[in-house]
Amino acid sequence: MTGDNVLLKIENIHKSYAAPAVCDVSLEIRKAEVHAVVGENGAGKSTLCRIIAGVVKPDSGRMFLNNLLYQPLNKRDAERNGVRMVMQELNVIPTLTVAENIFFTDLPNRFGVIDQKLLYENSVKLLNQVGLDNIAPDTPVSNLSIAQQQLVEIAAGLSKNCTLLILDEPTASLTESESETLFKQVEKLKSAGTAIIYVSHRLEEVMKISDTITVLRDGRLVSTKRAGDYTINEIIRLMVGRELEDLPHKKQTVSQKILMRVEGITTRTGVKEVSFELKEGEVLGFAGLMGSGRTELMRAIFGADRRESGNIFLRGSDKPVAINSPKDAVEHGIAMLPENRKEQGLFLPLSLKINITITNLKMFCIIRGLIRQREEVHIAEQWRRTLSIKSNSIEQTVRELSGGNQQKVLLARWLLKNCDILIMDEPTRGIDVGAKFEIYKLVSELAEQGKGVIFVSSDLKELFTVCDRIAVMSSGKLAATFKRGEWTQDRIMAAAVSGYLKESKPAN
């Protein structure tokens, strides 16, 4: 049925990192079509695109481009074959001009001296193609809007022969009108014969611009058909799957006492008017798509980023507390395990002991400022055992520990400080299953002790396991909150995408 209309044929592609990322995916991309790839966070969309673009090599499987075996060695090799990818994060060099960026890998030159005239002329042509005809090629890229920069990247993609263009979340940082401009250009490219793979979690725009939609879940292809044959709800259902049941849950430990009340938090980083309450003994989950503002909200509560407005009330007091830095937050008993534990949490080349005791060195001092080594060793050793951190000794550097044990080190740091509000941002990311369950157990135990835990995660299964309530963020706002028993995957997913739909429907 497809015949020689097929541009790229993918057969049984497989790629594993720690866990399988793409499993046995077979797919056909036709010439002159917009082929959308959708799925939850971690469903394997980006990995698949990277394989096609030659950035990542598959473990097994074959690809055919125009019926010829296609095995790109690297990104450059893929580009030689006419396959180009515009990455999620911008790749432009802001200090160079538009023209220089477009032709960066292949600047027209004579003995190394750039041929400005040729560069200018060629750029004008390409800028017209992507609808940037009002931009002079010698404008510095830093003067352009994000959407325009994105279009410059696309123009760079088209600067040489391009038969397949991969756009990974191109509208993530665009406003609506900027997205519209982009769609028009996508349409134009398509009619010129270019095939486009379009990755996005904005389902409405996916429905609007694509010809074919492929849904991935846990690295597997679950559905691929004409866009007109789907409804948005059907796509959501396919994205989350139905077979999951709730795992056995922790004991009911939520008290009536409110530990923390957050009111109207807005930040420059994209959080809009978020309010919620956290009770003693409660585990409050935060779900949402990537970029929905969860991390930004947590950083604002912890004082790591500035708040534009909003107040935080602690332990039933009706006077807001002043939290303007992580130091203030910690003094008020709030702790945070950051999203990126290696870069923001740990001292990788230093020992377990130093990593654990850093927040509370004062407890080891009789004479001010002088650490009593024996006490410190004793306490660090105690926490190593309590949390069963797998390691040779407390002198081992944390770089050598596994992800799960590194996370426990951070947890020990805060438990030592006796914080009773714990914010955990993706605490199980990159951690193997066994260690995940240990973390869940620890979280439950902390709740039993009356601590309040905020648990941010992109993994719905684990939120269902550990949480008493789940708050869903979408596009910077709190879209919905579900109690245990009220939530289903569909409802949460619907709430998570609600902020990206045009008319924000209530989630149910």
Next chain:
Amino acid sequence: MKINFRKVAIDYLGLIVALIVLIVVFSFLTRYFFSETTFLTIANQIPSAVLIATGITYILIIAEIDLSVGSVLGFCGAVLGVGLVNFKLPPFVAICLAIVAGLLCGFLNGIVSLKWRLPSFIVTLGMLEMARGGAHALTGSQTQYLGDKLDFVAGTSVFGLSVPFIVALAIVGLSQFVLSKTVFGRYIIAIGTNEEAVRLSGINPKPIKLAVFMLSGFLVSLAAIIDTSRFNSANPNAGIGFELQAIAAAVIGGTSLMGGRGSVISTFLGVLIIAVLNSGLAALGLRDEIKRLITGAVIITAVIVDYYRIRIKVNQK
């Protein structure tokens, strides 16, 4: 207290061996080198370099740099000299003023780079110019001769060792102690390793970093007092190039320019290695340009050796 000899061996043995090898080699090559005079000369020369390099070690551990130390030394010396000669201040007051000048320069370095988040490379480069300008302005570009006003500093000796040398040793010991046994030292190492993690641990790194910049300024002022006393004069051009010597000593001692790793004792050994090398090469009668060539090669070799030392240390685990 139990000393972990294996750890001491890994940390210092290489440097001590290098030092001994240098001494042995020079002793064989020249008749004049291995003598009490040589070692007393070295002991008298190095105190100011030791103090400055100690400050630089702290600065490097927090992943910053202080290029202004040489000029600040000149400036502090000028304050001292002008205070004593032109204003006829009592030595104690003039010394205090010199220390205040050093602290102030360190404070400015720190506050400007922290407040506006500027690289300390740039800020202290500016201070390098300003402090030198200040030294010349104060002295009218004339060396101030003090006579015997400050003789009590460098002139006194205990068991044949000069007071400055003893002070320098004491400060090395104290600084190493602070680094490895106190909360302040722990924070310094943590800041150099991962400043953001320190901040997100609820500790404000800025006051700690400011204190380190001021410490560097303070140690430089002590070095200025010692050198002024040693030469009985305050030369506005004193200390030119000291910043590079101090960084070289710290680097030979294995301090990382990326922060988070360093030892004051190793830096002290680094200063000794450079000093022995200098006087040994001088005893050989080599010309200055050859001496510099060799010193430069030694610095680079030391860093390469350190690279392998770290790899061995990591592989052992």
